[in-house]
Amino acid sequence: KPTFISRKDSVGIANGLAWTSVGGEMLPVEVAVIPGGSGKIEITGSLGDVMKESAKLAISYARVHGEEYGITADRLKNVDIHIHAPEGAVPKDGPSAGVTLTTALISALSGIPVRHDLAMTGEITLHGNVLPIGGLKEKSMAAFREGISTVLIPKENESDLFEVDAEVKQKIHFIPVEHLSQVLKQALLLPGHSSSRGTHTVPQATNLIANDKSTKEPATVM
Amino acid sequence: KPTFISRKDSVGIANGLAWTSVGGEMLPVEVAVIPGGSGKIEITGSLGDVMKESAKLAISYARVHGEEYGITADRLKNVDIHIHAPEGAVPKDGPSAGVTLTTALISALSGIPVRHDLAMTGEITLHGNVLPIGGLKEKSMAAFREGISTVLIPKENESDLFEVDAEVKQKIHFIPVEHLSQVLKQALLLPGHSSSRGTHTVPQATNLIANDKSTKEPATVM
Amino acid sequence: KPTFISRKDSVGIANGLAWTSVGGEMLPVEVAVIPGGSGKIEITGSLGDVMKESAKLAISYARVHGEEYGITADRLKNVDIHIHAPEGAVPKDGPSAGVTLTTALISALSGIPVRHDLAMTGEITLHGNVLPIGGLKEKSMAAFREGISTVLIPKENESDLFEVDAEVKQKIHFIPVEHLSQVLKQALLLPGHSSSRGTHTVPQATNLIANDKSTKEPATVM
Amino acid sequence: KPTFISRKDSVGIANGLAWTSVGGEMLPVEVAVIPGGSGKIEITGSLGDVMKESAKLAISYARVHGEEYGITADRLKNVDIHIHAPEGAVPKDGPSAGVTLTTALISALSGIPVRHDLAMTGEITLHGNVLPIGGLKEKSMAAFREGISTVLIPKENESDLFEVDAEVKQKIHFIPVEHLSQVLKQALLLPGHSSSRGTHTVPQATNLIANDKSTKEPATVM
Amino acid sequence: KPTFISRKDSVGIANGLAWTSVGGEMLPVEVAVIPGGSGKIEITGSLGDVMKESAKLAISYARVHGEEYGITADRLKNVDIHIHAPEGAVPKDGPSAGVTLTTALISALSGIPVRHDLAMTGEITLHGNVLPIGGLKEKSMAAFREGISTVLIPKENESDLFEVDAEVKQKIHFIPVEHLSQVLKQALLLPGHSSSRGTHTVPQATNLIANDKSTKEPATVM
Amino acid sequence: KPTFISRKDSVGIANGLAWTSVGGEMLPVEVAVIPGGSGKIEITGSLGDVMKESAKLAISYARVHGEEYGITADRLKNVDIHIHAPEGAVPKDGPSAGVTLTTALISALSGIPVRHDLAMTGEITLHGNVLPIGGLKEKSMAAFREGISTVLIPKENESDLFEVDAEVKQKIHFIPVEHLSQVLKQALLLPGHSSSRGTHTVPQATNLIANDKSTKEPATVM
C-alpha cells in the first residue's frame, strides 16, 4: 500500500480524496511547522492555482480560529509553515482538498493528531462553510480500497450517496458536514475524547442515500 | 439552496449578483479580518484582473472612509485582510462586484452585520461613485430565485428595469444608488436603525420603470 | 450623462480626453490619498504599460515639484496613493493622459480643487514638458458633448486646431500649453484666484487655427 | 571519470542517480553553507519546478530535524544556503533527488561527511517518508559504472530489483529505505561509527529480488 | 522643432542619437533626482531589456565614480532616481544610449548642466569604456537637422565617418571618445571651464575620415 | 582590436573565451564593487539563465573562500556588486564562463589585478571544481588572434588539445586546471609573486596533446 498515506494517527497529516481521469485516489496532505520562523508559508506538491488558493483559505481559517484549538497568535508569528501534497511530480488542482488542508494545518499547529482511518473531501469558504464536490463515487471507492472506515463529505453531496457501491457503503461510515468546525470535531483526536476507531461520537452521522434523483438539492437536514 | 450564500444577517459577507453566459447567479463575497497581522491583503476565488482591481478600490475606500463606520487607522495596521469569492474553481471577472466587495469589507472591519435578504450589483470608482452594470434582467431573476427582497442597483441602470419580469418586480424592491455611502446605508445593519426586513428606511427607493426606450440616459433624480 | 465624469470642482479628479477606435471620450482620472500609509502606490483601471509609466512620471513630478503646491516631503512619506481611471473593465493605454494624471495627483495631495468644466490632453516628460497627442478633433468633440468650456492642449498641437469643428471651437476655449506648470495654473483652483468659470486668467489663451497645412511644426510662441 | 562526482568522503556533496532518455547517470548534489548570511536560499543547476520543490522539502526537513544532527536553530539563521546540481547546462527535473538533496544539505550544515562510495535515489515527503522512483535498472547501471558499492533505494522499489543486471547486483549492495532517518544513518559518516567501506552496519540490507512480477506492491517488510 | 529635445544648457538632460528603421533621430534622456528617497530607481520610456541594462550600467558608474563630480555617497542614499526617455509610447532598445544615460544621470546628481548643442552616441561597459555603435551616418544627419554643433562618437567608429555627408561634417565637430571620463569632460559644463560653444577644449578632436574601407578596425590612436 | 578586452593587468576584469556559431571570441567579464551598498547583486550583459546561475556560483564561491584572498565578511556586506559581460546587445549563455566570472569577482573584491595576457574557459561547480567545456579549438584561435599568451583549460579537456592548430599551440601556453584555486593562482597577480609575463610559476603546465582519440576520458594526472 502507498507509504505516503497516513497509516497511524499522526500530527500534521490528513487523508484527502482526489478524483482524476482514471478514478479516485487517496490524496494526503502533510504540514510541517518550522520553529524559528517568521510566519512565512511554503506550498509544494505541484499544486495548481485553485488548490493553492484553498491552502490560503486554510491558513486564514487557522489564523482566525486557531485559539479554539489552543493555537496562540504568538505561535503563528514565530514559526514558518510548509504545506505539501505528495507525490511531488503529480500535478494537482481543484478546490475539494480544502477540508484536508485545514485539518492537517490545524493538527500541525495544535499538536492534536488526526484519525488515520478517516478520509475527507470538500471545498471550503473563507468563513468555514463546506461546499459540494464531484466524483463522490470514485473517491469512496479509493477510500474503500485503502481500508478507510469513515469519510467526511459535504452535506450538499448527501444526495449523491445513492451512486456509491453498496459494498462500500456497508464498510464506510459517511458523515455529512456543513462547516469546518464539524470536520475538525470528527477528524482531530481531541484530548478527553475517546480515540479508538468505532467509538467516535458521530452526532450527524448518516448513511442515508438520496434515492430521489429528481431532487438535485435535498432539503437541509442539519 | 447553495450553502455559500448568506442566509442570515452576518458580519463580513455580502450577496452580490453575477451575470454569466448561462444566466444570472448569486455571487457572495466573504471577508476575514485576521488579528495579529500587518496590513497584508489576500485575494482568492479565481478572480480575474478587473475584479482584483475592484477589490483594491474597495480596500482604498475602506482605508479613506473607514472612520465613518468606526474603523480606526490603528485597526487597519494591525490586521491582515482576506477577501474570497466562492466557489473557488469558478473563474470570475468584471467590475460589477465593486459594491459587494466594499460592503463585505466594511462589515468585516467594523463588525456591523450585512442584511442577508439584500443583494447588490454595481461598479465603483475610487471616490465611491456607483457606475452602471450589465445583465440586470438575469441578475434580478437570480435574486428572485434565492428569495432576496431588496436589490441595490446603479442609478444609471434605472432605465433597464423595464426589462425585468413583472413577477420579479412585484417581489423585489429595487433601490437605485449613486454612491457607496448609499449602498452601505442600505446594506449595513447600523446600530440604532431598525433591522427587521420590510421596515428599512429606503429614502430613494423606487420601482419605477423607464418605459421610454428612447431615453438611454434618464435625468438624474437624486 | 456618465456619472464618473467630474461634474463639480472637486479635489483629486481631473477630466482627461481619450481617443478610441469609435471616437473621442472623456477619460477622468481619480486619485485618493490614503492616510496612515508609507509611500506605496496603487494604480488601477486596466491601464496598459505606457499609461502606467505616465502615472510614474506624474508621481515623480509631484515628488520633485510638490512644494510649489504646498505638498511637504513628510506628507508624501506618510500616505499611500491610489490612482484610478474608470471604467474598470475598459482597457486604456497611451501617453496622452500624462497631464490629467499629474493634475489629479497634485490636487489630491495639495487639497486644491480642479475645475470641472475644463478637460485636458497631453503627454508629459519627466521634467514637465508637454508633448503632442493624436485625435484632437475627436477629443474636442467629446469635450463639447459633455459641456466642457476649456480644453488644454499641447502647444505643438495648435496647428491641428484647423481640423476641429467650427461649432466646437465657438463653445470651447482652447489653451495651448508647453509645461505642466501651465497646466496646473489653468486647472487648479488655487486660493487667491477667481474660480468662477469665464473669469479665469488665461494668459496664453488662443483660439487661433493653424490654417497653413504645410506648417507641421508652428513656431514657438511662448 | 567525471570530476564533479564525489570521489572521496566529503562534506556537502552526495551522489544521486538520474534517469534520462539515454540511460542512467550519476547526479551529484552540492551544498554550500555561506557564513554571514540571513537564511536566504539559492538553488542553481537548471532545475525544473518539481526538483526545486524537492529542494524546499529538504530545507524544511533540515530546519525541523536539524538538531538530531547537531544543527542549531541559530546556525540556520546566520548562514545563507546554496544548493547546486552540476552540470549547469543540463536541465534536470523530477522528484527522485529528494534523498540526495537532503543528505547533502544535512552534511553541509552539520559538517558530517557523506560516503563517496554510496549513491541514492528516492522522492521524499515533507515528513521524511521515502517514495518509489522509476528507472532503477538504468540508475543501478550508472552507479556500477562509477564504482559505487552501496545504493540506497526506496523500500517500495525492492520489487523492481529483479530487473537489475546480475553483474550489478553482485557488486552493489542495495539497501531499501522507508524514511530519511534511515538514509542519513547510511550515508553520513557519523562520529563514533566505523566509516570504512564494507563495515557499515546495514540493518535492513537486502539483495532480495521480487521475482513475482504479478506483485506490483510487495508486502511491507520493514 | 520637437520640444522634448534639450534646447538650452540644463541639468539632468542629455541629447542622444537613435537609429531606427526610418532613419536617425534625436533621443534625449531625462533624469530626475527625487529628494526624500531611499536609493530606489525608476526607469520609464518603453525601454527594452538591453537599454534598461544600459541604465543600470550608468547607475553603477555614477555610484563608483560620483565623487569625481562632487556626488557624495550620502546623496545617493537619500534620493530616488527616475530615468526617462521620451516619447513614452515609442519602444526603444539597444546599447548605444549608454553614454547619454550616464551623462544625464551624472548631471542630475551633481547639478552640473549639460551642453544642449552637443549630442552623443556610444555603448558603455561597466568600467566606463565606450564601445562602437551602428548607424553613424543616419544619427549624424539627425543631429545636423536639429542644429547640433558637436557630436561625441566612439573611437572605434572613427573609420565610419567617411560615410557621413560632407555638408554634415562641415557643420558638426565629431569628437571620438574611448572612455566615459572623456564624454563627461566634453558634455558637462564644469565650473571653471569656458562654457561658450566653440571654445571648448577638445584635445582628441578630429574630423578625419577613415577612407580606407578595408580597414575595419583602425589602429588605436589614443 | 576590440577595446572592451582587457589590454593591461587590471582589477575586476578577466578575459574569457566564448564559442559561437561563427567561431570563437574573447568574452571579457567586468565586475564593479560599489561602496555604500548592502550586499545586492546586479548582473547585466544579456545573459541567459545558465550563465546567470554561473554568476551565482561565483558569488557563493567568493563568499565562502573570500578570506583566502583577503576579502573580509564585512566587506561583502557593505558593498553592492555589479557583474557585466560586454557587449550589451549580444545574447550570451552557457556554463563555461564560470572560471572567468569568479576570477573577475575575486579580483574586484580583493583589489588584486588579473593578468591581461591570459584567457580562460571552464564551468565551475559550487565547490570550485572545474568541468569540461566545448569548442576548445575555436576558443584557442580567438585567444591567438588577440595575442593571449596563456590559456587556462579544464583538466578534462586536455585530450581535446590535439585538435588545436599547431601554430596556436606554439604561441600559447595551455594550463589544465581542476579547481578554482588553481585558476586564481594562475590568473591573479598576487603580491609576492613575480608578475612579469613568462616567469609565472606554472606547476601543472602542460602542452601535451591527447592523441589517442579513443580515450574520451583520460586518466586523472593531478
Ligand SMILES: [Ca+2]
Ligand atoms: Ca507500497
Ligand SMILES: [Ca+2]
Ligand atoms: Ca499515485
Ligand SMILES: [Ca+2]
Ligand atoms: Ca444545496
Ligand SMILES: [Ca+2]
Ligand atoms: Ca455555481
Ligand SMILES: [Ca+2]
Ligand atoms: Ca448617467
Ligand SMILES: [Ca+2]
Ligand atoms: Ca464608456
Ligand SMILES: [Ca+2]
Ligand atoms: Ca574526467
Ligand SMILES: [Ca+2]
Ligand atoms: Ca553528463
Ligand SMILES: [Ca+2]
Ligand atoms: Ca514643436
Ligand SMILES: [Ca+2]
Ligand atoms: Ca518621434
Ligand SMILES: [Ca+2]
Ligand atoms: Ca577597435
Ligand SMILES: [Ca+2]
Ligand atoms: Ca563581437
